[in-house]
Amino acid sequence: MKTKILSGVVVVLVIGLAAGAFWWLRRPQVITFSDDSKVTLLAVEYGKRHAVPAAKAPAASTKARTPVRRGANSFTTTNDTLVLWVRQEYDATQNQFHSFQYCVYDKAETACMQTFGRNYGNGRQGSEIVAVQIDAFPRRQGKFIVRVQEQGNGGQEMSDQKFVIANPVRGSFANWTAEPLPATKSDDDLSVTLTKLVAGADAPINRNQDNPDDAMNKGVQAVLHIERGGKPVANWEPVSVETSDATGNESRTIQIGQNGWQNGWANSSWQNGDDTFIYQWGLWTDEPAWKIRLELSQQSGFSSDEQWTVQNIPLQPGRQQDFYNSARNKTNAVVAETDLNGVHLKIFPAKQFTDLPQNMPVQGGLTIQADPALPDGMRMTLVSLTDDQTNDVGYWNNGTMTSTTGATTITTYRYGLRDISGVTNLNLTLAVHKSRFVEFTAKPEKAAAK
Numbered sequence: 001m002k003t004k005i006l007s008g009v010v011v012v013l014v015i016g017l018a019a020g021a022f023w024w025l026r027r028p029q030v031i032t033f034s035d036d037s038k039v040t041l042l043a044v045e046y047g048k049r050h051a052v053p054a055a056k057a058p059a060a061s062t063k064a065r066t067p068v069r070r071g072a073n074s075f076t077t078t079n080d081t082l083v084l085w086v087r088q089e090y091d092a093t094q095n096q097f098h099s100f101q102y103c104v105y106d107k108a109e110t111a112c113m114q115t116f117g118r119n120y121g122n123g124r125q126g127s128e129i130v131a132v133q134i135d136a137f138p139r140r141q142g143k144f145i146v147r148v149q150e151q152g153n154g155g156q157e158m159s160d161q162k163f164v165i166a167n168p169v170r171g172s173f174a175n176w177t178a179e180p181l182p183a184t185k186s187d188d189d190l191s192v193t194l195t196k197l198v199a200g201a202d203a204p205i206n207r208n209q210d211n212p213d214d215a216m217n218k219g220v221q222a223v224l225h226i227e228r229g230g231k232p233v234a235n236w237e238p239v240s241v242e243t244s245d246a247t248g249n250e251s252r253t254i255q256i257g258q259n260g261w262q263n264g265w266a267n268s269s270w271q272n273g274d275d276t277f278i279y280q281w282g283l284w285t286d287e288p289a290w291k292i293r294l295e296l297s298q299q300s301g302f303s304s305d306e307q308w309t310v311q312n313i314p315l316q317p318g319r320q321q322d323f324y325n326s327a328r329n330k331t332n333a334v335v336a337e338t339d340l341n342g343v344h345l346k347i348f349p350a351k352q353f354t355d356l357p358q359n360m361p362v363q364g365g366l367t368i369q370a371d372p373a374l375p376d377g378m379r380m381t382l383v384s385l386t387d388d389q390t391n392d393v394g395y396w397n398n399g400t401m402t403s404t405t406g407a408t409t410i411t412t413y414r415y416g417l418r419d420i421s422g423v424t425n426l427n428l429t430l431a432v433h434k435s436r437f438v439e440f441t442a443k444p445e446k447a448a449a450k
Contacts, residue, residue, distance in 0.1 A: 031161040033150050037090035039100060039159075042129065046168035049076050050083045052129055075118075075131070082168060084132040084146065086117065092126025096153040103147045103216055106138040111199065111284050112147075112215040113137070113251060114264075136249035138284050139169055149216075158214070173247045178289035178443035182225075185438035189229050190236065190296065192438045196223040197292070199285045200447035201278055204267055219265075220282035220444065222292065224275045237268045238277050239379065239435065240295040245287045253279050255297075256399055285444055293439040297379045302431040307383060310336045310347055313426040315364065318351035323365040324398075324414070341378065341432040344371045350417065350426050362396065364417035366426070373402060373411040374432065380413065383429040393426060394418035 029041040043053040051074035090098050105112045117130030138144045146163040149156055182195040201221035211217070220243070226236050240254040253264040264280035283290060313335050337346045346369040353364055366385075374380060385393045396416040403410050 029163050031148050031159045031163065033157050033159065035091070035150075035157075037088075037098075037150055039148050040087045040089070041084060041163050042087055043085040044165060044168070045083045045085070047080055048078070050074060050081070050131060052131075053085050077133070080169075082134040082137060084134065084163070084165070086130060086132055088117065088128045088130060090126055090150075090152075098150075098152045101149045101151065102132050102134075103149065104134055104137050105145050105147060105215060106284050106286075107141060107144060109145070109215055111218070111282055113281050113283075114216065136251055136281075136283060137165075137167070138286075139167060139247035139249065140173065140286065142167055142170055158211070169248075176246045176287075176289035176291070176441055179441050181442060183440055183442065185440060187436040187438055188434075190436040190438075191227045191230075192294065192296065192436075193225040193227075194222060194292070194440045194442060195225060195274070196221070197290075197440075197442045197444045198222075198447050199282045199444035202447070203265075203278060203280065218282075218447070219278045219280050221447075222277045222279075222294075224277055224294075225273070226275060226296070232273050234270055234273065234275070235300045236296050236298050236436075237275060238266065238279075238294045239297040241266065241277075241279050242291075242293040243281075243283055244291045244293075245283050246289070247287070249283050251281045251283065253281070254295075256397070260397065260399070282444065285446055287443075289441050289443050291439060291441050293437065295377075296436045296438070297381075298431075298433050299381070300383070302381075302383065302433055306341060306431045306433045307429055308338055308340050308345065308431075309427070309429040311425075311427045312388075313347060313350055313366075313428065315350045315352050315420060315423055315426060317354050318365075319355045320351075320353040320362075320365070321355065323351050323353070323367075341434075343374055343378070343432055345369070345430075345432070346371065347428075352417075352420060352423075361418055362416040364420050365398070366395070366415040366417060366428075368413045368415075368430070370411045370413070371408065373409045377435050377437070379433055379435055381431045381433065382415070383431050385415075385426065385428045387420070387423040388425040388427070390427070393420060393423070 030038055032038045084102070088100055100117060102115050102117065103112045104115070113136045115132060115134055117132045119128055119130050143164055143166055146165060148159045150159070181197065182193050184191055184193040186192070198221040200215070200218045203217060203219035224238070226233055228236065240252065242250065242252045244250040251263070253266055254262050255266070256262045266277065266279035269276050333349055335347045335349055337344065339345075348367045348369070350366045351364050356363065368380075370380065382395070385395055387393050395418060398414040398416050401412045401414070403412070
């Protein structure tokens, strides 16, 4: 009898241990920050259709449980895509800016890619269910890791905890063959020689200040020798770079103006007639080769048929909030218009903002409209901007806004103006010019360890 009772206890104990082990393996992965904000991994999907998982998100203010129905919010992707569904929870009562960035690493954390969440859930502010779309990850590995960086008014914090993600597409992939360096490629009258490609190079921007050796603080270095018509030139630079590998990974960093980049950063520096171009983000270096596709754009020395000069653009009083509000910033008062390189351009009166606090660096705005929008492979550059006394006027490129009317897409370029106190008119010269494209298949070398 005692033996039977003992056997029953053992069976119950074994079942309990098995159930506990199953729960431990299936427990939600959670990343918690020092301010008690947290991110919970709800589901992992791979495919073309992506729907909010059947989960419950607590509301930020009442902590009541708000159901989120599968299929209530969804989106589709053209290709099979990896999506992480996560719940982002933080204190929304402090009325502070809050965001989370997701960084995808290989197991050894030698390189990473960054992405953001898109809000599709029914949760309130402070408790949001978002979709994190991952276009590049170490596809040859069985598992990879995701770290999260929290950003807010109080600064930024990189998580020590990590999500461990099972690779949904691990399998055999083709191998690309790298061409030896230096390699030269040409487009029209421009030739570009890639003399060196280095992954994990030191970068001018530190995204994780706690760990300078973090892969998110590293970039890809490409050393380029550029010639036009057989002669070396230094007035052409990369303005976009696409990096891809044989497993289907791809990243793109693109210049959105003279002062900013999208999907990462990039920097050019010239020495001994060559351009050392460093950019984010690279891919994983265990690949036999990467494809590097560069768009190069002229920076100065434009021909007369690429340029347009307009003088005496009036500077009128106006409110900053109206200038940046597309619904309010509608005017037919065109100062000048022309056709240049197949694009119809319009320039509107510049604005001197009347609703700014004192000592603000941006004091006004200038709007230029392209109708239709510049086609792919064309760029617009402000060659010069001066006041009525021919003094240079500083400006920031505030990006573009697109709108569609019927079959026509219009692009509006907006520039923030500096140092315009007492100015009544502006003079500008702009250029609309064609980019050049080259592509290399190369094996990146790893940066030397320090």
